[in-house]
Amino acid sequence: MKRLIGSAAVVTAAALALTGCGGASTTPSGGATGGGGGGGSESGTLTVWNWGSADAPAQAYQDQVLAAFNELHPDVEVEIVSQPFDQYYTLLGSAMESGSGPDVALFNGGTQLKSRVDSLVPVTEELADLQDQLAGWPAFEADGETYSAPTFLQGFPIYYNAAIFEEAGLDPEAPPTTWDELDAACEAIKSETDVSCFALGNKEGLGIEFFISGFGSGIFTPEEYDAWIDGERDWESEHTKQALELWAQTSEDGWYNEGANSTAMFNDSFDLFSGGKAAMVIGLTSGTAHWKQFDEFLGDDLRFMMPVTVNEGTELALPIEGGIGYAVINEEKKELGVDWIRSTVDTQALADYSVAGGQIVSDTSIEIDTDIQSAQQMVEVLPTAKPLLHTALSGETLDLLHRLGQQLLIGEVTVDDAASQLAASEQG
Known part of the structure; x- marks a missing residue:
């Protein structure tokens, strides 16, 4: 029933x-x-x-x-x-x-x-x-x-393919709950399968907003999260720089499909996930690239996982x-x-x-x-859901974040420089 x-x-x-x-x-x-x-x-x-x-x-x-x-x-x-x-x-x-x-x-x-x-x-x-x-x-x-x-x-839920988890020797009923576990899962997926860990389309620069909003509750403390939403952001703080660093590091570690910066998010990257070419994706809850669309392709293999804990003192929440x-x-x-x-x-x-x-x-x-x-x-x-972090940004800052996200993905800008530019954008 x-x-x-x-x-x-x-x-x-x-x-x-x-x-x-x-x-x-x-x-x-x-x-x-x-x-x-x-x-x-x-x-x-x-x-x-x-x-x-x-x-x-x-x-x-x-x-x-x-x-x-x-x-x-x-x-x-x-x-x-x-x-x-x-x-x-x-x-x-x-x-x-x-x-x-x-x-x-x-x-x-x-x-x-x-x-x-x-x-x-x-x-x-x-x-x-x-x-x-x-x-x-x-x-x-x-x-x-x-x-x-x-x-x-x-919202920005993390979906995963249970069949690919099994192929990689992972337990699909126990998805990663910490960043270290997620990193280990990606290593297993890369070594044991011929698919990418995450599907990513960053041609429009949207990937970093999905990343920060998708994983943010495991990076920022509840106080930092609320301050961000309220407009009291410190781009050069430890945890904000850490979010940018993790975004760059995941690319360096080979989490994503080749040519992510030239792949359209809508709908090429989501097609990679629904087509079994990636184990995970940060998707949507409504509109497109959501649970019902993915279910049409993956059926019982479609699963959902919460953000993972990166730092102590955080409270995981679905961003929606x-x-x-x-x-x-x-x-x-x-x-x-x-x-x-x-x-x-x-x-x-x-x-x-x-x-x-x-x-x-x-x-x-x-x-x-x-x-x-x-x-x-x-x-x-x-x-226990929380608002999306990226939607609290101004249009100007969000556009800059998109450009810097593309550059961070391929190592064209340092985390310190990106944080400095974002801070200047909000101050100006």
């Missing part, structure tokens, strides 16, 4: 007993929340930008969102413009600067949204009634204001937070934009998407019907 699991554990394990009970999230913005709209009375258009629907479940979710919005505003025409993800923020930034941007746009939680809040419309009061129903809000909040509602939760959400750009279309946002967290739409698309959704009243072991294990540890 399949076990029901749900994203409710982000808030409290007891919430797993709740079930979906209707579409309270589609209340018009001018309803009980006092937003000032009059659902169904408006006409005109609403232009929405996103980066497209990658698969059938994503398209079905978008269709349900559109239907929920149309129930509120049958006379409003929604124009959905899908932009290529690799150019999305560049195109969006140019459009916003020229005044030709959309009314509403999709954003990744964290840096990508927070670095643009000066151009976004706060919707704090209009979404206040959803605070207790949804998890993942901090990724969409800045300076005491809320700019979006999280649709699903995004609000993934994506729509924000309002056009102040004149605020009421329509709020209702679009509320439609994206419609209970039924999210419930259907969680099953069909493999999302761990933000709605704490929804349970996911799955028997995939890795998903079950991730939900069990959600009560």
